[in-house]
Amino acid sequence: MRSTLLQHLAPNLRTLLEPLRTWELIEEIRLRINQPLLIKERGLEYGVNRMGICRVHESYCVTMEDLTRSFEIMTDNSWYALEDEIRSGYLTLSGGHRVGISGKVVLERGYIKTLKYINGLNIRLARAVPGAADPVMRQILRGDRIVSTLIISPPGCGKTTLLRDICRQLSNRGFNVVVIDERSEIAACHRGIPQLDIGESTYVIDSCPKAQGISMVLRGLAPDVIITDEIGHPDDGTALADAIRAGVEVISSCHGADWDSVQQRTWMQYGRAAFAQAVFLSRRCGPGTVEQVLKLD
Amino acid sequence: MLRLFGALIVIIGCGLGGMVVAKSYALRPQHLRELSNALQLLATEIDYARTSLSEACSKIAGQTKGPAAQFFAQFAAYLEGRSGMSANEAWSKSLQVLADAGFVKQELETIGHFGSVLGRSDAEDQLKHLALLQTRLEQFGDQAEQEREKMVRLWNYLGFCIGALAVLMLI
Numbered sequence: 105m106r107s108t109l110l111q112h113l114a115p116n117l118r119t120l121l122e123p124l125r126t127w128e129l130i131e132e133i134r135l136r137i138n139q140p141l142l143i144k145e146r147g148l149e150y151g152v153n154r155m156g157i158c159r160v161h162e163s164y165c166v167t168m169e170d171l172t173r174s175f176e177i178m179t180d181n182s183w184y185a186l187e188d189e190i191r192s193g194y195l196t197l198s199g200g201h202r203v204g205i206s207g208k209v210v211l212e213r214g215y216i217k218t219l220k221y222i223n224g225l226n227i228r229l230a231r232a233v234p235g236a237a238d239p240v241m242r243q244i245l246r247g248d249r250i251v252s253t254l255i256i257s258p259p260g261c262g263k264t265t266l267l268r269d270i271c272r273q274l275s276n277r278g279f280n281v282v283v284i285d286e287r288s289e290i291a292a293c294h295r296g297i298p299q300l301d302i303g304e305s306t307y308v309i310d311s312c313p314k315a316q317g318i319s320m321v322l323r324g325l326a327p328d329v330i331i332t333d334e335i336g337h338p339d340d341g342t343a344l345a346d347a348i349r350a351g352v353e354v355i356s357s358c359h360g361a362d363w364d365s366v367q368q369r370t371w372m373q374y375g376r377a378a379f380a381q382a383v384f385l386s387r388r389c390g391p392g393t394v395e396q397v398l399k400l401d
Numbered sequence: 402m403l404r405l406f407g408a409l410i411v412i413i414g415c416g417l418g419g420m421v422v423a424k425s426y427a428l429r430p431q432h433l434r435e436l437s438n439a440l441q442l443l444a445t446e447i448d449y450a451r452t453s454l455s456e457a458c459s460k461i462a463g464q465t466k467g468p469a470a471q472f473f474a475q476f477a478a479y480l481e482g483r484s485g486m487s488a489n490e491a492w493s494k495s496l497q498v499l500a501d502a503g504f505v506k507q508e509l510e511t512i513g514h515f516g517s518v519l520g521r522s523d524a525e526d527q528l529k530h531l532a533l534l535q536t537r538l539e540q541f542g543d544q545a546e547q548e549r550e551k552m553v554r555l556w557n558y559l560g561f562c563i564g565a566l567a568v569l570m571l572i
Contacts, residue, residue: 115485173487181480181488181520182453184527218523 108199109133109229114173117141120152120164135166135174136206136224147260147387175222178203188311191216192287200230200292200299230292232300236262237269239394240383244270244355250279250329252348252378255357256366257385262392263357264289264333266385268302270355271331275303282307282327284317290333315339322350329353341375348378363398376400404572411571412564419560425503426552429545432502435469436512437538444531447524454488454520455480468502492516511537 106127110118120141121133132144140151140163151163178195179186189195195203206224210217237244244253255263268290275281285291285308291298293310302308307325309317314332321327330347332340335358344354356379360366363382384395439461446457455477462474475498479491486494496513504512515534519527 118485173485176487176521177485179520180453180455181491182451182455183521184447184524185451185453187451187523 109197109201109227112174112178112197112201112227114170114177116170117166117174120154124152124156126157130229132229133227134224135171135227137166137168137171139166140164141166171222171225174225175205178225187218190219193219194287196288196292196294196299198294198299200232200294202228202230202289202292204228230300231265232268232272233262233265233392234269234272234301236265236392237273240266240397241270241273243381243383243397245274245277250274250353250355252353252380253355254335254366254379254382255355255385256360256363256382257357258361259359260391261385261387263385266383266392267331267333267355267357268300271306272301272303274329275306278305279328280305280307280326282309282321282325282330284309284312284314284321284330284332286312286314286317287333290331315343318343318347322347322352327352329355331355333357334359335371335375336369338371338374341371341373341378344375344378354378408568408572411568412561415564415567416561419556419558419563422560423553423556426545426549426556429503430542430549432468432499432504433508433538433542433545435465435467436472436499437535437542439465439469439473440531440535440538444528444535447527447531451524468499468504471502472496472498488520489516492519508538508541511541 106122110122113121117135124130124143126145129145130143131146134142134144134149140160142149142160142163143152143157144150149160151158151160153162153164178197179190183190186195190205193205195205197203204226205219205222206226207219207222210220240253244251255266257263271281271283271290281303283290283302283306285293288310291302291306291308291310292300293308296310298306298308307321307327309321312320314335315337318330318332321330330352332354333356335341335344335356344356347354358366358369362384366372366382367376379400381400382398384398386393386395388395442461442464443457446452446460452460458473458480459477462470462477465473472495476491476495479486479494480488493513493516496509499512500509511534515530518530
């Protein structure tokens with residue numbers, strides 16, 4: 105993982121980050137122009153300087169050259185080839201790592217045309233966790249029947265990691281799994297190739313709006329189960345309900361602290377019927393802690 | 402006899418030198434046209450396929466001839482090297498290929514300037530810059546064509562004349 109990420113960074117940053125001994129714990133790397141180079145481990149921020157990990161105020165200060173060079177390498181010197189991703193504010197790198205972008209937004213007729221003056225990059229390290237879904241697989245797979253499930257938690261509790269491992273396990277058990285990966289987070293496709301293990305019989309529809317993707321795969325790919333991340337738009341709820349009516353199970357996730365807050369979302373008006381159970385996650389014992397499995401009527 | 406033989410060698414040597422200079426004037430418009438065509442291919446790759454710069458340039462190197470092909474092959478090799486080299490640095494370093502092929506300073510400066518924007522903006526902007534560079538190359542091509550007409554004939558004769566003059570002075 106270290107080498108797959110370091111190749112995307114400016115040589116100066118590579119030199120600083122390469123010797124770190126805690127790579128398996130790093131969750132994020134944060135670069136902002138004229139601000140300390142930060143890494144996030146177990147939810148806490150640390151600085152990095154030539155001596156290794158240090159306090160934030162002792163950290164190496166990221167220069168404009170570091171950031172610009174890193175961004176050029178990440179985009180393969182081809183900004184134009186990644187216009188849509190940049191407009192959406194993120195990139196997916198080979199290795200599945202995900203980069204959030206901040207900068208000045210250029211609007212055209214009220215819509216985001218592009219970003220310029222890039223001033224910050226937030227790199228989230230992709231890490232497949234085989235076995236992350238073990239605690240919930242008995243609830244999701246009853247005999248040879250998949251139970252439609254909604255995974256709920258606040259951000260950073262491991263929803264996507266759990267979805268990815270559910271996908272891998274169902275796929276390897278012979279189910280025809282289709283992933284609608286609107287933000288390229290589940291399979292982390294780079295130029296169409298999944299960078300993380302999502303199983304041997306999984307189709308991925310990458311960077312596709314969920315509602316359109318669901319109606320597309322129902323017609324063409326004959327899935328046993330559709331897996332998708334972060335439902336939010338009312339159209340997503342309608343499309344998921346359509347999938348259930350077509351006899352296809354769905355497994356998805358959404359942000360939320362508890363069932364009451366999720367029920368108030370607009371997409372729930374149509375999407376509620378799609379799910380037979382909800383799984384609640386927290387970080388209490390680390391990311392992916394299963395707090396509760398709620399049966400829905 | 403020996404003098405005659407020596408005189409012939411001097412005249413032929415100077416004449417061939419003149420023909421080499423004439424050839425460089427004859428090839429310049431062709432080299433500029435080839436580079437302009439290669440840039441048109443790059444514009445197509447950016448506009449229709451959104452191909453990444455290294456992949457597009459590698460492909461263009463195989464579809465083009467002459468110094469333009471060598472230039473794009475060198476540029477693609479630098480980008481694919483994963484050494485952290487920016488497009489601008491790779492472009493600037495690759496210009497040496499064109500310099501060796503006889504591109505003049507003003508042409509090299511114009512082509513080099515394009516490196517600072519290459520790959521660093523959306524497709525619409527890249528296409529505008531490419532069109533601008535192609536227009537400049539066409540202007541250089543027109544100038545080179547006019548020079549070719551004058552200078553090729555001149556140097557084809559001038560080499561032999563210089564040789565003959567040298568022989569007269571030596572005798």
